Amino acid sequence: MNSELNSLYEKFNQYKDMNLSLNMARGKPGKAQLDLSNGILNPELLGNYKSEDGTEVRNYGVLDGISECKRLYSEILEVPEKNIIVFGNASLTIMYDYISQCMVFGAGDKPWASQEGIKFLCPVPGYDRHFAILEHFGIEMINIPMNSEGPDMDMIDEYIKDDKVKGIICVPMYANPNGITYSENVINRFASLKPSAKDFRVIWDNAYCVHHLSDDADKFYNIFEYADKCGTSDLFIEVASTSKISFPGAGISVMAVSDANIEAVKKRMTVQTIGYDKINQLRHAAYFKNLDGIKAHMKKHAAEIKPKFDIVLETLNKYFSDSDSYKWTDPKGGYFISFDVPEGCAKRTVELCKEAGVTLTGAGATYPYHKDPKDSNIRIAPTFPDLDELKLATEILCVCAEIAELEKNQ
Amino acid sequence: MNSELNSLYEKFNQYKDMNLSLNMARGKPGKAQLDLSNGILNPELLGNYKSEDGTEVRNYGVLDGISECKRLYSEILEVPEKNIIVFGNASLTIMYDYISQCMVFGAGDKPWASQEGIKFLCPVPGYDRHFAILEHFGIEMINIPMNSEGPDMDMIDEYIKDDKVKGIICVPMYANPNGITYSENVINRFASLKPSAKDFRVIWDNAYCVHHLSDDADKFYNIFEYADKCGTSDLFIEVASTSKISFPGAGISVMAVSDANIEAVKKRMTVQTIGYDKINQLRHAAYFKNLDGIKAHMKKHAAEIKPKFDIVLETLNKYFSDSDSYKWTDPKGGYFISFDVPEGCAKRTVELCKEAGVTLTGAGATYPYHKDPKDSNIRIAPTFPDLDELKLATEILCVCAEIAELEKNQ
Numbered sequence: 175m176n177s178e179l180n181s182l183y184e185k186f187n188q189y190k191d192m193n194l195s196l197n198m199a200r201g202k203p204g205k206a207q208l209d210l211s212n213g214i215l216n217p218e219l220l221g222n223y224k225s226e227d228g229t230e231v232r233n234y235g236v237l238d239g240i241s242e243c244k245r246l247y248s249e250i251l252e253v254p255e256k257n258i259i260v261f262g263n264a265s266l267t268i269m270y271d272y273i274s275q276c277m278v279f280g281a282g283d284k285p286w287a288s289q290e291g292i293k294f295l296c297p298v299p300g301y302d303r304h305f306a307i308l309e310h311f312g313i314e315m316i317n318i319p320m321n322s323e324g325p326d327m328d329m330i331d332e333y334i335k336d337d338k339v340k341g342i343i344c345v346p347m348y349a350n351p352n353g354i355t356y357s358e359n360v361i362n363r364f365a366s367l368k369p370s371a372k373d374f375r376v377i378w379d380n381a382y383c384v385h386h387l388s389d390d391a392d393k394f395y396n397i398f399e400y401a402d403k404c405g406t407s408d409l410f411i412e413v414a415s416t417s418k419i420s421f422p423g424a425g426i427s428v429m430a431v432s433d434a435n436i437e438a439v440k441k442r443m444t445v446q447t448i449g450y451d452k453i454n455q456l457r458h459a460a461y462f463k464n465l466d467g468i469k470a471h472m473k474k475h476a477a478e479i480k481p482k483f484d485i486v487l488e489t490l491n492k493y494f495s496d497s498d499s500y501k502w503t504d505p506k507g508g509y510f511i512s513f514d515v516p517e518g519c520a521k522r523t524v525e526l527c528k529e530a531g532v533t534l535t536g537a538g539a540t541y542p543y544h545k546d547p548k549d550s551n552i553r554i555a556p557t558f559p560d561l562d563e564l565k566l567a568t569e570i571l572c573v574c575a576e577i578a579e580l581e582k583n584q
Numbered sequence: 585m586n587s588e589l590n591s592l593y594e595k596f597n598q599y600k601d602m603n604l605s606l607n608m609a610r611g612k613p614g615k616a617q618l619d620l621s622n623g624i625l626n627p628e629l630l631g632n633y634k635s636e637d638g639t640e641v642r643n644y645g646v647l648d649g650i651s652e653c654k655r656l657y658s659e660i661l662e663v664p665e666k667n668i669i670v671f672g673n674a675s676l677t678i679m680y681d682y683i684s685q686c687m688v689f690g691a692g693d694k695p696w697a698s699q700e701g702i703k704f705l706c707p708v709p710g711y712d713r714h715f716a717i718l719e720h721f722g723i724e725m726i727n728i729p730m731n732s733e734g735p736d737m738d739m740i741d742e743y744i745k746d747d748k749v750k751g752i753i754c755v756p757m758y759a760n761p762n763g764i765t766y767s768e769n770v771i772n773r774f775a776s777l778k779p780s781a782k783d784f785r786v787i788w789d790n791a792y793c794v795h796h797l798s799d800d801a802d803k804f805y806n807i808f809e810y811a812d813k814c815g816t817s818d819l820f821i822e823v824a825s826t827s828k829i830s831f832p833g834a835g836i837s838v839m840a841v842s843d844a845n846i847e848a849v850k851k852r853m854t855v856q857t858i859g860y861d862k863i864n865q866l867r868h869a870a871y872f873k874n875l876d877g878i879k880a881h882m883k884k885h886a887a888e889i890k891p892k893f894d895i896v897l898e899t900l901n902k903y904f905s906d907s908d909s910y911k912w913t914d915p916k917g918g919y920f921i922s923f924d925v926p927e928g929c930a931k932r933t934v935e936l937c938k939e940a941g942v943t944l945t946g947a948g949a950t951y952p953y954h955k956d957p958k959d960s961n962i963r964i965a966p967t968f969p970d971l972d973e974l975k976l977a978t979e980i981l982c983v984c985a986e987i988a989e990l991e992k993n994q
Contacts, residue, residue: 200644208633208642215627215863223618232618234610234832262672263861270856277688278697278721287688287697303855310855311688422644424863445713445720446680451673451861453625453834 194531196567201509219460231452242459249465252396253430265413265427283373295342297325299540301350315542324360337370348382351553352512353505355392365400378412382508407432482556493572511554519578526574589990604941606977611919629870641862652869659875662806663840675823675837693783705752707735709950711760725952734770747780758792761963762922763915765802775810788822792918817842892966903982921964929988936984
């Protein structure tokens, strides 16, 4: 047994003896971030309980959201108010329900459920909950590798010649987990997609579109601006939410889609609900007011979490700056750092971390079917722990990764 | 033309000249009722934003609801906490999503969508939004007449010999629109149903289970208490909400089901959401505290709306107490009065009302496919207008009904 590994085990056992319970698993805001939005709970924001057009927000009515909420997201997403529907507390539910609607009623063709062997393209690494929706509905998932500008568009163009390929699910800005923002070139390629399937949809999850870590931010591209020119706007189902702006689970979510898609979705919604929580909508609209309000608020979030990203990056750099076999992202926004350990080492690293009291997102979670073909990707979520915990947790992660690598090379 | 009709037209024209805009169409609480719950918006109720088990309600987590909310509904529905899931703002959405789940994944057998010609039994008159869900999913609806104790159970027993009959959707207490509460005998008959279909479900919409109009209330029967004895608890999907307790659209909703059904629903929910709005859940639990809190609150609602029911009933009585061809209900709770005009007269009555500025629920709405076979049922929703408006609107309704009857008999 080599002495380097021995001394790492010694370190590892010291960590174990600390009986730690640290968590870098989920993209949850920390307490200080939650406190930033407490003002939204002030009932004075609700005035006389009327929205700007006089609608009583405490009673039934308004299927698609109060107008000030639609306007707020119209500014954020650069989409006309008429193309926005405000939903409940989770864009995940919007995506689930949309795909469920496609399964039962189709997307302009036969119900997806009645078509054998349908498939979706999944840029990888990606978001585990996206993959869970597709797996739940029995939709086959195909990995599409990401490069620094976004997914491999040549590969996508090739796959969509197959009319069984019904869509793509992706995060175009500060992607989960690698923080990549699609370049204008990639946006143009998406806008000019020519799928064989008549019922093809791109689930465009803009979860992090205002979630910059500093003033040095990536540029937001409005996909509809590009798609309109190509006549492909019906392909795009954009969603967003305030989950990581106000409160996760107690915010509002929105869908932005073409006129034709608005009609199709509303037809279903009319049956599914009388309307979503307008009191919470008014709270959000009155608190944030407009895009400037959102931007100012997101700067406060950035002030809280940028140091957390920095400490993880510093630590990774301290351990692995000399090594070619470790790679990680340095995102300008979003909630994650994507960390690639040497091939075949991710599972073992996460397992060792767990033994040492550090919970990470399961290795493989960033791939469809939890199958990371190289067993190398680990998603780091730095926002929830405090700085000291995070520093220690990342140190432990680095030691565990080194152990896993040495064990493998023995 | 008979002189009685002439003098009624004269009255009618006087009403028309008043340019009224009165609405007895939807079961919406009035403003004074909404004001009863304003205290729920006080942020002090949220304390340190922790639920009783220490869960941070402003962050992600808790799929099935905070425990104090489950306990509140456990007391209301007399069902163990473990059999309750707290959802978002609408029990309508719970029902839609449940049926959608059955369509795609089935209810213990093949997906409903893959079975040709499936059917549901619908006690009539009933709730238009129930029928809309079934129609939306292409499930054939069969009318089951109601009598004073509930639906015709002999007819139900007969129909469920057909394994294409997959369920019943009903409101067991203060039914919409006739206010009938199922008798213990009917509850027993439901509990001992022996459907041929292995994937049969009863959607048990207990929307009005605490919505008594006075101390002279109907008795609440917990269907699971009876079904457990017969081994049929898996058949029942019970839902309820605070829509007409706190705020419509901004309340919480719950599902109460057997252990097996809890598992099946959670399996889907895990993919559909991270969790519902726990801040709103805590608000509700902290404000109402327990069943006694709910009861005290519902007495305040009753004080607001009982006089409204009374004025409608007095007016109907004034016009039609001597006539056998007009019938109406005198419910002890709920939100509606069901009014039967002579056969073939409901549509014309509603049309005349509209001309005179009184909006009613569309004639036929209380039947599947909007087809009232006798064209006689009209649903009156007395809660939203104020007393004066309501008196006038009911007078107009009575005059219009008389006109419709005379026109028909000409």
